[in-house]
Amino acid sequence: MNICKKSDIGKTLLDIYDRLYAEFGPRCWWPAETPFEVMIGAILTQNTAWRNVETAIENLKRNNLLSPEALFKASPGKIAGLILPSGYYNLKAKRLKKFLDYLFEKYDGQPEKMLRKRTSKLREELLSVNGIGPETADSILLYALNRPVFVVDAYTKRIFSRHGLIDANDSYEQIPALFTENLPKRTKLYNEYHALIVCLGKLLCKKNPDCPHCPLMSLSSTTNPPIPPFTKGGF
DNA sequence: GACCAGGCACATC
DNA sequence: GATGTGCATGGT
Numbered sequence: 001m002n003i004c005k006k007s008d009i010g011k012t013l014l015d016i017y018d019r020l021y022a023e024f025g026p027r028c029w030w031p032a033e034t035p036f037e038v039m040i041g042a043i044l045t046q047n048t049a050w051r052n053v054e055t056a057i058e059n060l061k062r063n064n065l066l067s068p069e070a071l072f073k074a075s076p077g078k079i080a081g082l083i084l085p086s087g088y089y090n091l092k093a094k095r096l097k098k099f100l101d102y103l104f105e106k107y108d109g110q111p112e113k114m115l116r117k118r119t120s121k122l123r124e125e126l127l128s129v130n131g132i133g134p135e136t137a138d139s140i141l142l143y144a145l146n147r148p149v150f151v152v153d154a155y156t157k158r159i160f161s162r163h164g165l166i167d168a169n170d171s172y173e174q175i176p177a178l179f180t181e182n183l184p185k186r187t188k189l190y191n192e193y194h195a196l197i198v199c200l201g202k203l204l205c206k207k208n209p210d211c212p213h214c215p216l217m218s219l220s221s222t223t224n225p226p227i228p229p230f231t232k233g234g235f
Numbered sequence: 236g237a238c239c240a241g242g243c244a245c246a247t248c
Numbered sequence: 249g250a251t252g253t254g255c256a257t258g259g260t
Contacts, residue, residue, distance in 0.1 A: 029241095041241095042241085043242095045240085045241050045242085046241080046242040046243065047239095047240065047241085047242045047243080047255090047256095048240060048241080048242085048256090048257080048258095049239080049240040049241085049257090049258075049259070050240080050241065051240095051258080051259075052240080052257060052258060052259085053241085055257095055258090056257095084256090084257070085257060085258070086256090086257075086258095087240090087255080087256040087257040087258080088242090088243095088254095088255045088256055088257080089255095089256070089257080090255075090256090091243085091244095091254090091255050091256085092255090095243085130243090130244075131242095131243070131244080132242095132243085133242060133243050133244085134242090134243095135241075135242065135243090136241095136242070136243080139241080151241085153241055153242085154240095154241085154242085155241075194241090195241090197241095198241050201241085202240090202241085
């Protein structure tokens with residue numbers, strides 16, 4: 001993973017957070033009106049730009065389908081037509097239906113009932129739903145259910161491996177430990193931190209991995225390899 | 236026209 | 249276990 005002492009890693013992680021916060025300010029994630037909307041957005045944004053997801057969510061709202069009951073009753077074909085702008089619409093329509101099947105089977109279609117269950121059990125359940133992987137499950141836990149879970153995405157891996165804090169070969173399950181074992185276990189901190197990482201990741205110059213505008217560049221030694229180019233597939 | 240975006244499941248080796 | 253591929257629209 002890395003060779004720094006634990007206390008040093010914690011200080012470095014907080015330093016990075018402070019720099020990002022100073023650069024970008026509070027991100028106030030997740031951009032949604034209800035926990036259910038967060039859950040739907042988490043599925044729709046899989047490998048998709050958020051602006052396209054916004055259009056899809058607006059379509060669902062306009063058709064009064066952004067409630068568990070309405071979406072549960074809607075046909076996959078109807079849903080696919082409305083979420084078309086988010087891409088992978090047939091696939092995502094099926095994934096939404098699978099998630100709603102789970103929500104109704106376990107929680108009577110009421111997301112607030114999920115709050116009664118332990119985080120580890122909820123994560124296990126979410127991962128068992130076809131179409132919900134680690135990042136989507138953790139996004140739901142953190143942003144919809146306010147659990148202190150650190151969300152890792154391709155940006156996190158790219159940026160923190162660049163700065164030598166994780167290994168580029170670390171699995172998804174290894175990376176959150178860097179944060180949860182070295183930072184205070186606070187939902188609000190994890191919420192902002194991940195949102196700030198995404199904000200930075202979007203801005204980094206794709207064609208110039210050593211982007212001099214990156215607010216973290218002074219953390220890097222000259223021996224660090226350049227940020228690897230983004231590759232499809234993630235983990 | 237090429238590349239990328241707040242992944243995931245499945246097939247193949 | 250690791251790697252490759254399909255899923256797909258819309259912005260740059």
